Amino acid sequence: MATPVQASIQPEVAVRRTRLFELAEMRWAAVALALFLLGLAAQLAGAPSWLWWGLYLACYAAGGWEPGWAGLQALREKTLDVDLLMVVAALGAAAIGQVTDGALLIVIFATSGALEALATARTEDSVRGLLDLAPETATRLTVTGEETVRAADLNIGDVVLVRPGERIAADATVIDGGSEVDQATITGEPLPVDKTAGDEVFAGTLNGTGALRIRVDRRAEDSVVARIALLVEQAGHTKARTQLFIEKVEQRYSLAMVAVTLAVFAIPLALGDPLQRALLRAMTFMIVASPCAVVLATMPPLLAAIANAGRHGVLVKSAVVMERLGVTTRVAFDKTGTLTRGAPHVDEIRSVDPEFSEPEVLRLAAAAELDSEHPLAAAIVRAARAAGQQLPAVEGFAADPGRGVSARIGQRRIAVGSPAALLPGSGQGAPDADRAARTAVDGLQEKGFTAVVVTCDARPIGVLAITDQLRPEAATAIDLTTRVTGAAPILLTGDNSRAAHRLAARVGLTDARAELLPHQKVDAVRALQSTGDRVAVVGDGINDAPALAAADTGIAMGGAGSDLTLQTADAVVVRDDLTAIPAVIALSRRARRVVVANLAIAATFIAVLVIWDLVGTLPLPLGVAGHEGSTVIVGLNGLRLLRRAAWQRSASCLCST
Numbered sequence: 001m002a003t004p005v006q007a008s009i010q011p012e013v014a015v016r017r018t019r020l021f022e023l024a025e026m027r028w029a030a031v032a033l034a035l036f037l038l039g040l041a042a043q044l045a046g047a048p049s050w051l052w053w054g055l056y057l058a059c060y061a062a063g064g065w066e067p068g069w070a071g072l073q074a075l076r077e078k079t080l081d082v083d084l085l086m087v088v089a090a091l092g093a094a095a096i097g098q099v100t101d102g103a104l105l106i107v108i109f110a111t112s113g114a115l116e117a118l119a120t121a122r123t124e125d126s127v128r129g130l131l132d133l134a135p136e137t138a139t140r141l142t143v144t145g146e147e148t149v150r151a152a153d154l155n156i157g158d159v160v161l162v163r164p165g166e167r168i169a170a171d172a173t174v175i176d177g178g179s180e181v182d183q184a185t186i187t188g189e190p191l192p193v194d195k196t197a198g199d200e201v202f203a204g205t206l207n208g209t210g211a212l213r214i215r216v217d218r219r220a221e222d223s224v225v226a227r228i229a230l231l232v233e234q235a236g237h238t239k240a241r242t243q244l245f246i247e248k249v250e251q252r253y254s255l256a257m258v259a260v261t262l263a264v265f266a267i268p269l270a271l272g273d274p275l276q277r278a279l280l281r282a283m284t285f286m287i288v289a290s291p292c293a294v295v296l297a298t299m300p301p302l303l304a305a306i307a308n309a310g311r312h313g314v315l316v317k318s319a320v321v322m323e324r325l326g327v328t329t330r331v332a333f334d335k336t337g338t339l340t341r342g343a344p345h346v347d348e349i350r351s352v353d354p355e356f357s358e359p360e361v362l363r364l365a366a367a368a369e370l371d372s373e374h375p376l377a378a379a380i381v382r383a384a385r386a387a388g389q390q391l392p393a394v395e396g397f398a399a400d401p402g403r404g405v406s407a408r409i410g411q412r413r414i415a416v417g418s419p420a421a422l423l424p425g426s427g428q429g430a431p432d433a434d435r436a437a438r439t440a441v442d443g444l445q446e447k448g449f450t451a452v453v454v455t456c457d458a459r460p461i462g463v464l465a466i467t468d469q470l471r472p473e474a475a476t477a478i479d480l481t482t483r484v485t486g487a488a489p490i491l492l493t494g495d496n497s498r499a500a501h502r503l504a505a506r507v508g509l510t511d512a513r514a515e516l517l518p519h520q521k522v523d524a525v526r527a528l529q530s531t532g533d534r535v536a537v538v539g540d541g542i543n544d545a546p547a548l549a550a551a552d553t554g555i556a557m558g559g560a561g562s563d564l565t566l567q568t569a570d571a572v573v574v575r576d577d578l579t580a581i582p583a584v585i586a587l588s589r590r591a592r593r594v595v596v597a598n599l600a601i602a603a604t605f606i607a608v609l610v611i612w613d614l615v616g617t618l619p620l621p622l623g624v625a626g627h628e629g630s631t632v633i634v635g636l637n638g639l640r641l642l643r644r645a646a647w648q649r650s651a652s653c654l655c656s657t
């Protein structure tokens with residue numbers, strides 16, 4: 001039987017939904033509707049004309065002042081806003097005595113704008129819900145006991161007590177206790193994850209039945225949940241290329257529409273049509289030809305997809321990226337930290353110089369690697385500390401991405417790196433040590449290990465054998481990526497060829513390119529692009545950053561990713577689940593299909609209504625209803641992608657193909 005804590009677990013962020021009348025647009029629309037209904041009732045009841053005219057004009061003011069003012073402001077910037085055209089059309093209808101039809105236009109137009117504002121607010125709610133996850137206070141442990149502090153005031157290194165059922169206040173490492181933690185809001189994992197000493201926990205996640213003592217690793221503004229909210233919010237302020245193109249065309253279209261409206265008015269008038277009829281037809285044309293639905297066709301689907309992906313642990317940094325993900329035709333994966341867990345361990349140590357014992361080789365290598373961010377460096381440091389070794393102080397640390405690191409320990413220069421970088425040939429150092437190191441490297445690589453060479457003053461002194469655990473979902477992710485893109489992914493790694501091809505065979509990859517330096521990964525990406533492929537690169541380390549920048553879309557594994565990689569990447573997989581990559585590509589493709597459908601819907605409505613108005617007699621209320629109805633339809637159609645089912649359907653479609 002589930003505990004109360006477990007029963008409260010939800011698979012998604014608990015999003016507060018904006019209420020209807022919290023929005024000013026919704027309140028003004030309601031006032032406009034009420035005034036219209038009162039005016040209509042007064043008119044039908046035979047009340048004095050001044051009464052129902054006054055009510056209708058008040059309706060004009062309530063529903064039209066905001067879009068009218070915004071349109072005038074845009075006009076001052078030499079931009080023609082379609083909102084202003086709608087208000088002008090309504091005033092034109094009133095000028096020829098069609099005050100009821102004009103008021104109806106204002107009501108429908110205001111209601112449409114209110115629904116659009118509500119849809120936008122609901123998208124923003126999904127971001128605000130992320131920020132609301134983290135608790136406002138935390139219980140900090142001090143030498144004198146416990147104190148309640150604001151979560152925003154926690155500093156790195158503070159020790160915090162998390163009681164059963166509480167939300168965790170900061171990204172931290174467990175130092176004592178054990179519990180199950182619901183991480184669904186951050187990582188998307190459907191089941192709670194057991195946490196013990198040494199495990200990482202995230203701000204905003206829900207503690208289970210045990211008590212935890214955690215050490216804060218990041219300040220509140222740097223937490224994963226804060227970064228998710230910031231990136232999704234920033235994405236909401238970007239515009240996709242399709243949207244930018246539409247907005248560029250919109251201005252020219254609007255000017256042309258005004259010119260045609262004048263022609264629709266002037267030509268029939270010159271041919272003998274009555275003034276009222278000619279003006280009414282022109283006003284109707286201006287309404288139905290306005291591109292409101294076209295303008296709204298693109299951004300709601302893309303922003304909804306961004307918000308949905310963010311709730312499932314994938315941060316897409318802009319609408320441009322979400323749009324671009326959908327045209328990906330080839331995906332390139334890094335190996336260490338991407339297809340593997342990025343938490344390797346040292347299996348074997350071989351000394352190739354009699355002056356240095358195996359423990360001494362490990363001690364010197366760990367000291368040199370202490371300041372490195374690479375997963376292999378972390379493995380070496382962990383092994384040395386597990387052996388109880390005291391690491392000496394180092395100076396002059398330097399990292400050469402894709403090659404290794406070096407540092408000065410006393411009078412000696414210690415380097416740790418790949419065999420390709422540190423064993424270029426037999427001419428360097430003592431020939432015997434070079435040959436012994438090469439033999440050790442070949443033997444370890446033949447067994448599938450990653451070999452790391454340690455040198456002292458450019459002379460090889462030892463070789464470390466390191467293994468890494470394959471992510472359990474790697475093979476599935478490769479298969480799903482192949483299905484969604486239509487082409488098998490490739491492996492780009494700086495690791496040795498034997499280890500790379502062995503891993504590639506395990507996950508179903510046939511194209512594995514090994515022993516690549518960062519610039520060679522870039523060359524591989526550009527070679528794929530030269531054949532017409534739209535390439536997405538998935539990586540996690542500093543050496544992957546150039547390839548991510550060169551790719552059409554760079555995707556970083558956020559859990560173990562370096563800061564440089566996270567900044568360079570266009571999207572970040574926070575939960576480090578590789579299956580999220582084909583899922584977000586599929587979601588992007590769904591969003592693109594919705595955009596195309598929206599454009600088709602908008603164009604069809606405009607074409608039908610315009611033709612009807614030009615060759616027949618389109619009643620103004622029907623034209624208003626058709627125009628505003630198409631705007632609402634495309635808006636709501638795009639926002640379908642906000643639903644959790646949209647993500648699940650993207651994943652299930654992959655699994656069923």
